[in-house]
Amino acid sequence: MTSQTESTCSRCGSRCKVTAYDSVNVRENPELKAQVLDGSLFVWECPHCGARNLIRSQTLYHDPDGKLLVWLTYGSEELEERVRAAYGGIPEMKDYTLRFVDDAGSLIEKVKIFDAGLDDVVMEMAKYVTRMELCSSLKDSAEAVSSAPFKFLGIDGADGEITFAYPLDGQMQMAAVGFNVYEDCRGILKRNPAMAEAAAGFAKVDAAFVGRYFR
Ligand SMILES: [Zn+2]
Numbered sequence: 001m002t003s004q005t006e007s008t009c010s011r012c013g014s015r016c017k018v019t020a021y022d023s024v025n026v027r028e029n030p031e032l033k034a035q036v037l038d039g040s041l042f043v044w045e046c047p048h049c050g051a052r053n054l055i056r057s058q059t060l061y062h063d064p065d066g067k068l069l070v071w072l073t074y075g076s077e078e079l080e081e082r083v084r085a086a087y088g089g090i091p092e093m094k095d096y097t098l099r100f101v102d103d104a105g106s107l108i109e110k111v112k113i114f115d116a117g118l119d120d121v122v123m124e125m126a127k128y129v130t131r132m133e134l135c136s137s138l139k140d141s142a143e144a145v146s147s148a149p150f151k152f153l154g155i156d157g158a159d160g161e162i163t164f165a166y167p168l169d170g171q172m173q174m175a176a177v178g179f180n181v182y183e184d185c186r187g188i189l190k191r192n193p194a195m196a197e198a199a200a201g202f203a204k205v206d207a208a209f210v211g212r213y214f215r
Helices: 030-038 077-089 106-115 120-137 142-146 177-188 193-200 207-211
Strands: 002-008 015-023 023-024 044-045 052-054 059-063 068-072 097-101 152-155 161-168 170-179
Touching: 015 044, 023 030, 030 106, 059 106, 068 077, 068 106, 077 097, 097 106, 106 120, 106 152, 120 142, 120 161, 120 170, 120 177, 120 207, 142 161, 161 177, 177 193
Parallel strands: 023 059, 068 097
Antiparallel strands: 002 015, 044 052, 059 068, 152 161, 161 170
16 A cells, blocks of 8 residues: 655755555565565655655554564554554454554564564564673773664575674674574573563564563
8 A cells, every 4th residue: 555745855855745655565566575675665866866765654464474574663652552452352363463653764673573583572582682692802992882773684595594784984884693693682681571571563663672671
C-alpha cells in the first residue's frame, strides 16, 4: 500500500510528490524485499537535482511466511499505542515476532536477523557483549565505542562468524565475533525468562532494551 506525500528536497528545496510505502507484504510483493534490504524503499530521488532524500514515513513490514511484523514508527508513541490496542491478542499473530523500530536502518537490520534464522533479543545481547569487549581492548576510543550504535551486518562461513558495523570518528568499523558469543547469549536469555517475556508482543528490542537488564 502506498500513499502520496509532498516533501522538500534537502539539497535544492524543491517541493516534490513522493510515493511512500505505508505497508509492505513480502509474500504478495516479493520484489519489494530487495528494496527494503538495500534501503531504496526508504529514499526518494529529487527530479530536479538528483539528491537522495530519506522518506520519513511510517511503514509496516509484513513477512507472513517468516511470521515477522516490523513497524517503523519513528518513535511515535501515539502510533505504538494504537497498534498495541488494535493488534494485541489477535490469534493469527500468536506465533509472530512483533517489533517497533525507530528508523529504517533498524527495520533493515531486523529483516536480516530473522532471515538468517536468528533471534533479535540474543543479537542485541551479543552486540552488548561485543561492545564491552571492544571497549576494554580499545583504551583510547573506549568512550566513543561504548555509545556507538552497532548493527548486525551478516553471518557467514561454516563456523557462523557474525559481523557487526559501528561508526567511529566518522568511519564505519567492522567487528567480527564467533558464533559462540551468540550461543553464550542465548544461554543467558534462557536463564532470564523476564527478558523473553518483555520481548513478547510488540516490543522495541534495541540497545536500550538490553541495557535495562545488564548494567
Ligand atoms: Zn533537489
